Amino acid sequence: MKFSYVSHLHCPKCNQKYDAREKQxxxxxxxxxxxxxxxxxxxxxxxxxxxxxxxANLWRYHEILPVEHEENVVSLGEGMTPLIAMPRIGEDMSxxxxxxxxxxxxxxxxxxxxxxxxxVSKAKELGIEELAMPTNGNAGASWALxxxxxxxxxxxxxxxxxxxxxxxxxxxxxxxxxxVNGLISDAGKIIGQAVNDFSLYDASTLKEPYRIExxxxxxxxxxxxxxxxxxxxxxYPTGGGVGLIGIYKALTELQYLGWINGRLPxxxxxxxxxxxxxxxxxxxxxxxxxxxxxSSTIAFGINVPKALGDFLVLDAIYKTEGCAIAIEDQSLxxxxxxxxxIEGAFICPEGASTFVAARQLREKGWIKDGEKVITLNTGAGxxxxxxxxxxxxILQPGDRIRKNTNSLSxx
Amino acid sequence: MKFSYVSHLHCPKCNQKYDAREKQxxxxxxxxxxxxxxxxxxxxxxxxxxxxxxxANLWRYHEILPVEHEENVVSLGEGMTPLIAMPRIGEDMSxxxxxxxxxxxxxxxxxxxxxxxxxVSKAKELGIEELAMPTNGNAGASWALxxxxxxxxxxxxxxxxxxxxxxxxxxxxxxxxxxVNGLISDAGKIIGQAVNDFSLYDASTLKEPYRIExxxxxxxxxxxxxxxxxxxxxxYPTGGGVGLIGIYKALTELQYLGWINGRLPxxxxxxxxxxxxxxxxxxxxxxxxxxxxxSSTIAFGINVPKALGDFLVLDAIYKTEGCAIAIEDQSLxxxxxxxxxIEGAFICPEGASTFVAARQLREKGWIKDGEKVITLNTGAGxxxxxxxxxxxxILQPGDRIRKNTNSLSxx
Numbered sequence: 001m002k003f004s005y006v007s008h009l010h011c012p013k014c015n016q017k018y019d020a021r022e023k024q025x026x027x028x029x030x031x032x033x034x035x036x037x038x039x040x041x042x043x044x045x046x047x048x049x050x051x052x053x054x055x056a057n058l059w060r061y062h063e064i065l066p067v068e069h070e071e072n073v074v075s076l077g078e079g080m081t082p083l084i085a086m087p088r089i090g091e092d093m094s095x096x097x098x099x100x101x102x103x104x105x106x107x108x109x110x111x112x113x114x115x116x117x118x119x120v121s122k123a124k125e126l127g128i129e130e131l132a133m134p135t136n137g138n139a140g141a142s143w144a145l146x147x148x149x150x151x152x153x154x155x156x157x158x159x160x161x162x163x164x165x166x167x168x169x170x171x172x173x174x175x176x177x178x179x180v181n182g183l184i185s186d187a188g189k190i191i192g193q194a195v196n197d198f199s200l201y202d203a204s205t206l207k208e209p210y211r212i213e214x215x216x217x218x219x220x221x222x223x224x225x226x227x228x229x230x231x232x233x234x235x236y237p238t239g240g241g242v243g244l245i246g247i248y249k250a251l252t253e254l255q256y257l258g259w260i261n262g263r264l265p266x267x268x269x270x271x272x273x274x275x276x277x278x279x280x281x282x283x284x285x286x287x288x289x290x291x292x293x294x295s296s297t298i299a300f301g302i303n304v305p306k307a308l309g310d311f312l313v314l315d316a317i318y319k320t321e322g323c324a325i326a327i328e329d330q331s332l333x334x335x336x337x338x339x340x341x342i343e344g345a346f347i348c349p350e351g352a353s354t355f356v357a358a359r360q361l362r363e364k365g366w367i368k369d370g371e372k373v374i375t376l377n378t379g380a381g382x383x384x385x386x387x388x389x390x391x392x393x394i395l396q397p398g399d400r401i402r403k404n405t406n407s408l409s410x411x
Numbered sequence: 412m413k414f415s416y417v418s419h420l421h422c423p424k425c426n427q428k429y430d431a432r433e434k435q436x437x438x439x440x441x442x443x444x445x446x447x448x449x450x451x452x453x454x455x456x457x458x459x460x461x462x463x464x465x466x467a468n469l470w471r472y473h474e475i476l477p478v479e480h481e482e483n484v485v486s487l488g489e490g491m492t493p494l495i496a497m498p499r500i501g502e503d504m505s506x507x508x509x510x511x512x513x514x515x516x517x518x519x520x521x522x523x524x525x526x527x528x529x530x531v532s533k534a535k536e537l538g539i540e541e542l543a544m545p546t547n548g549n550a551g552a553s554w555a556l557x558x559x560x561x562x563x564x565x566x567x568x569x570x571x572x573x574x575x576x577x578x579x580x581x582x583x584x585x586x587x588x589x590x591v592n593g594l595i596s597d598a599g600k601i602i603g604q605a606v607n608d609f610s611l612y613d614a615s616t617l618k619e620p621y622r623i624e625x626x627x628x629x630x631x632x633x634x635x636x637x638x639x640x641x642x643x644x645x646x647y648p649t650g651g652g653v654g655l656i657g658i659y660k661a662l663t664e665l666q667y668l669g670w671i672n673g674r675l676p677x678x679x680x681x682x683x684x685x686x687x688x689x690x691x692x693x694x695x696x697x698x699x700x701x702x703x704x705x706s707s708t709i710a711f712g713i714n715v716p717k718a719l720g721d722f723l724v725l726d727a728i729y730k731t732e733g734c735a736i737a738i739e740d741q742s743l744x745x746x747x748x749x750x751x752x753i754e755g756a757f758i759c760p761e762g763a764s765t766f767v768a769a770r771q772l773r774e775k776g777w778i779k780d781g782e783k784v785i786t787l788n789t790g791a792g793x794x795x796x797x798x799x800x801x802x803x804x805i806l807q808p809g810d811r812i813r814k815n816t817n818s819l820s821x822x
Contacts, residue, residue, distance in 0.1 A: 056467035056491055076756060077495050080467055082488020105516055109793050130815060149755025153815045168799040172751040176815035179805045186808040198814050340583040344560025345487060382520050383793055388579040394590045397597040403609050404541060404564045404587035
């Protein structure tokens with residue numbers, strides 16, 4: 001068997017094909033490119049049993065990843081993150097089968113590590129020496145670190161308001177880092193200029209075709225962790241939407257291979273009320289979104305006013321009979337605290353938004369009794385210390401403490 | 412087969428036995444207690460092949476963990492952290508077989524999650540309703556979160572200088588949290604008083620017997636990840652030393668089961684130059700350490716002036732022909748940056764100390780050519796943002812960036 005069954009790249013808008021052995025960015029028509037595999041060939045040889053003895057990271061699915069030569073794999077052990085039962089918060093929202101895929105348990109503390117691992121590995125295979133990208137923080141951190149491991153130089157621009165810890169990650173990796181007084185769209189323009197000026201590889205969201213393939217492994221893992229039985233609903237915090245596009249792509253590939261059967265899960269794009277272009281488009285039945293002016297949310301990773309792959313996100317929602325929903329910041333912050341206090345999981349604000357969405361969709365009856373529901377937490381809460389208000393009494397040596405009178409932790 | 416083959420508790424100092432089905436703290440003689448298993452019985456039934464189909468977390472070793480009933484397991488998916496090749500930093504220090512066990516990739520971002528998962532699960536099984544502990548930050552964070560998941564109340568006291576993010580983790584979990592103007596030893600005295608005043612379960616390091624069992628799984632995983640072939644050296648950042656004690660215990664249990672053969676790896680206790688009681692005791696050939704006055708180091712997790720289990724740490728070092736070594740703060744900070752810049756791993760200062768130790772022990776010839784060496788990174792660098800100096804240029808929208816002229820990322 002080959003290490004990878006990658007075939008070529010194709011454009012989902014105009015169907016043009018491209019060679020996956022050469023550096024590619026967007027299609028000539030401006031659309032992101034998708035990776036195609038020799039699935040018919042693979043179908044004859046590849047079985048779930050082959051996976052059981054492989055290491056617990058995303059490279060266990062190397063046949064349907066784009067890296068052709070194993071020596072180009074740049075890995076920090078990313079993937080096979082836990083799928084954790086959330087019975088107490090589930091009971092609190094009357095969802096008896098609630099699980100969280102915890103993407104905080106991964107190098108660099110966010111799901112962006114998946115896209116970076118696969119994207120940087122393929123960049124290495126293609127001989128890329130220097131890449132550049134705008135970021136809301138976490139993606140830049142992951143790409144800077146994986147690029148360092150690959151010996152690839154990086155230039156990163158992020159908004160001044162992006163989570164501060166992600167600056168440290170970029171800086172410590174030796175990246176050429178800048179802040180911009182503006183949004184990720186402003187950072188994107190500066191990177192676009194640099195890509196032209198210095199002939200860099202543009203690693204912006206969806207401007208290279210391989211990040212989706214890394215994100216897709218979330219879908220592969222969910223399927224494997226549920227023993228190839230599909231859940232009913234998957235809720236995903238949606239900024240650029242690459243993870244949702246990737247999960248949908250993964251599940252359709254597994255369908256084609258015959259590893260999963262029946263209906264795909266309904267995919268839910270969760271956005272912040274202060275930046276909800278996909279929700280607006282979905283509510284209006286449109287196939288593309290419009291730029292969301294003056295966007296703002298504490299869930300910084302989903303502050304993306306216009307996503308390049310919006311049409312792919314909306315397509316995945318329509319095809320799976322999913323939906324899109326916007327959440328207020330105050331609701332997701334309250335949910336974040338509740339989840340920590342009764343489930344012991346300190347998750348990021350973006351992840352917390354998917355729990356609020358599940359709660360609201362259950363109240364509306366859109367999620368039905370007994371359905372299996374998966375929320376996606378995209379990062380560790382420890383990357384967002386400012387979302388938790390901490391007022392702690394300070395003692396002198398020899399002082400005494402009060403008895404714990406907190407009642408929230410009781411079952 | 413039974414879920415656990417736990418037999419009883421025993422004192423390594425005076426050999427007294429205790430019932431593992433009742434709440435126990437220290438031995439009457441003041442020593443920590445260790446957990447014993449029915450290894451003879453287990454030896455007949457338990458094989459490495461049984462593990463292959465189990466989930467990639469520490470509960471895959473449940474037969475040699477102390478929780479008797481699976482329903483008491485309190486888990487956030489902890490364990491089976493990556494064992495990552497570090498070829499470039501290895502080459503830089505002339506160690507051709509260098510690997511890092513990365514304990515940053517775990518719930519709460521530090522190896523303390525292991526002790527908390529097993530300790531809290533066993534506390535739940537014993538019917539504990541409220542626990543208390545002093546902490547240098549990470550242990551308190553992990554125990555507060557796992558206790559919240561178990562529905563157990565917690566009270567935590569940590570030094571004001573402990574890493575700030577660990578305050579957030581305790582606070583968000585609903586713990587009864589205090590800071591103290593002092594060291595962990597001052598926090599310990601306050602907790603001791605509260606344990607007496609309010610009849611709490613004392614979860615201080617080694618004052619309950621089960622944290623070691625959680626930490627021991629690092630040794631089990633290293634053995635399994637190396638296909639039951641022992642490495643030559645394991646370097647461990649040593650404060651309380653529970654992980655080193657646990658790894659040694661794990662390896663002797665695996666020896667008894669016949670799963671590993673030959674010499675055990677030489678265990679190295681790595682301490683900070685500003686707090687090195689174990690190193691001093693080892694250099695003097697002693698079996699216990701003395702209180703280290705005015706201790707200070709940026710590697711906060713190993714700022715422990717006198718460890719309750721010092722005699723067990725020293726015993727493990729002597730028995731495996733290991734050693735103890737102290738590292739200056741400035742060396743470990745420089746190493747932390749170098750590791751991120753050439754290996755892409757942003758690790759904690761405590762973890763970085765083990766790389767400096769490996770470098771120095773190789774220079775001295777104590778680590779020999781071709782030996783397989785494992786460093787233990789005990790936590791994610793993102794929990795310690797203050798260890799990285801970040802000065803980043805701020806742009807206005809429309810500005811241009813400079814070309815990346817960094818040379819460190821070159822191979």
